[in-house]
Amino acid sequence: MEYTLSEEHLDNIERILQKDFMELGVHCVVLIDMAGNIISSLDNGEMAQDIYSLAALAAGNFGAVSAMAKIVGEEEFSLLFHKGEKENIHFSKIMDDFLLISIFGRETSLGFLRLKVAEANEKIKKIFKS
Amino acid sequence: MAFVNVKKKEVQAKIVYYGPGRGGKTTNLEYIHAKFSSRIKTEMVAIKTHGDRTLFFDFLPFDLGKIRGYDVKIQLYTVPGQIKYNATRRLVLRGVDGVVFVADSMKVRREKNILSLRNLQENLATYKKNIFNIPLVLQYNKMDLSEQGIPILPVATLEKQLNSKLKAPSFEASALIGTNVAKTMKKIISMTIASLQKDLK
Numbered sequence: 001m002e003y004t005l006s007e008e009h010l011d012n013i014e015r016i017l018q019k020d021f022m023e024l025g026v027h028c029v030v031l032i033d034m035a036g037n038i039i040s041s042l043d044n045g046e047m048a049q050d051i052y053s054l055a056a057l058a059a060g061n062f063g064a065v066s067a068m069a070k071i072v073g074e075e076e077f078s079l080l081f082h083k084g085e086k087e088n089i090h091f092s093k094i095m096d097d098f099l100l101i102s103i104f105g106r107e108t109s110l111g112f113l114r115l116k117v118a119e120a121n122e123k124i125k126k127i128f129k130s
Numbered sequence: 131m132a133f134v135n136v137k138k139k140e141v142q143a144k145i146v147y148y149g150p151g152r153g154g155k156t157t158n159l160e161y162i163h164a165k166f167s168s169r170i171k172t173e174m175v176a177i178k179t180h181g182d183r184t185l186f187f188d189f190l191p192f193d194l195g196k197i198r199g200y201d202v203k204i205q206l207y208t209v210p211g212q213i214k215y216n217a218t219r220r221l222v223l224r225g226v227d228g229v230v231f232v233a234d235s236m237k238v239r240r241e242k243n244i245l246s247l248r249n250l251q252e253n254l255a256t257y258k259k260n261i262f263n264i265p266l267v268l269q270y271n272k273m274d275l276s277e278q279g280i281p282i283l284p285v286a287t288l289e290k291q292l293n294s295k296l297k298a299p300s301f302e303a304s305a306l307i308g309t310n311v312a313k314t315m316k317k318i319i320s321m322t323i324a325s326l327q328k329d330l331k
Contacts, residue, residue: 056175
């Protein structure tokens with residue numbers, strides 16, 4: 001079984017990622033599905049990460065955290081945040097099947113990013129439902 | 131579930147190596163990584179315990195090149211084989227497009243193969259996938275051990291016990307030496323691509 005998104009949908013998603021994240025100063029933003037496939041990704045040209053491995057690990061990590069949530073009686077933990085020395089990663093679930101990953105540095109405020117993630121979440125949902 | 135990116139003209143598909151613990155799933159991927167280094171530009175990702183057992187999964191992205199103008203990227207995964215890690219095994223199966231079942235041909239592992247295959251069937255069912263429909267290849271691993279006098283199940287027995295109903299393509303192999311590792315992979319890739327092909331127009 002496979003699925004596809006139209007070019008128009010992909011363009012719209014990319015536009016959101018560009019405007020809400022890259023223009024905010026985020027280093028890299030990736031939309032993946034829970035199987036670990038990359039749907040859309042943008043970066044500032046300075047990142048040299050292997051995003052395919054990152055996507056596989058992020059999907060696995062999110063799955064593991066969801067299982068942990070159930071053990072403590074939560075339906076899910078819808079967002080995750082990992083803090084590093086220079087880079088931080090923020091994960092947010094979009095609907096049931098997708099995950100938005102943002103990699104950002106000290107210059108970006110976590111609070112503002114979370115606000116943007118919430119906005120983008122709504123916009124991307126609309127695209128998937130259209 | 132494979133993703134077809136019409137914009138980038140790219141297909142991403144997920145193939146999972148499944149089977150009992152210490153059966154050679156990780157060794158398959160390690161051999162592929164070494165053998166096809168020109169197509170694999172990154173390091174293999176392995177989440178393992180201190181005792182070198184797979185804890186979560188191994189991951190190896192494999193660039194297949196172009197098919198009908200689409201760049202095909204195959205993501206190879208293994209699962210942890212140990213019985214207690216069923217929750218993580220199920221997670222790795224999410225969105226799977228093709229499965230290689232790596233059976234351990236050693237006589238003493240007969241029961242473990244059967245249990246693991248049944249477990250695969252159950253876990254696929256949680257994603258509403260049927261073991262009889264999904265692209266599946268069986269690999270009878272560790273055939274080289276017979277030369278060292280270790281009792282090995284005859285292929286006819288393995289076929290009867292594991293493949294009598296599935297009737298999936300099967301290969302005798304040695305993941306350590308590399309015998310039929312590439313053949314197994316090529317077979318599962320071609321079956322997986324064939325099942326996706328109607329979208330690659």
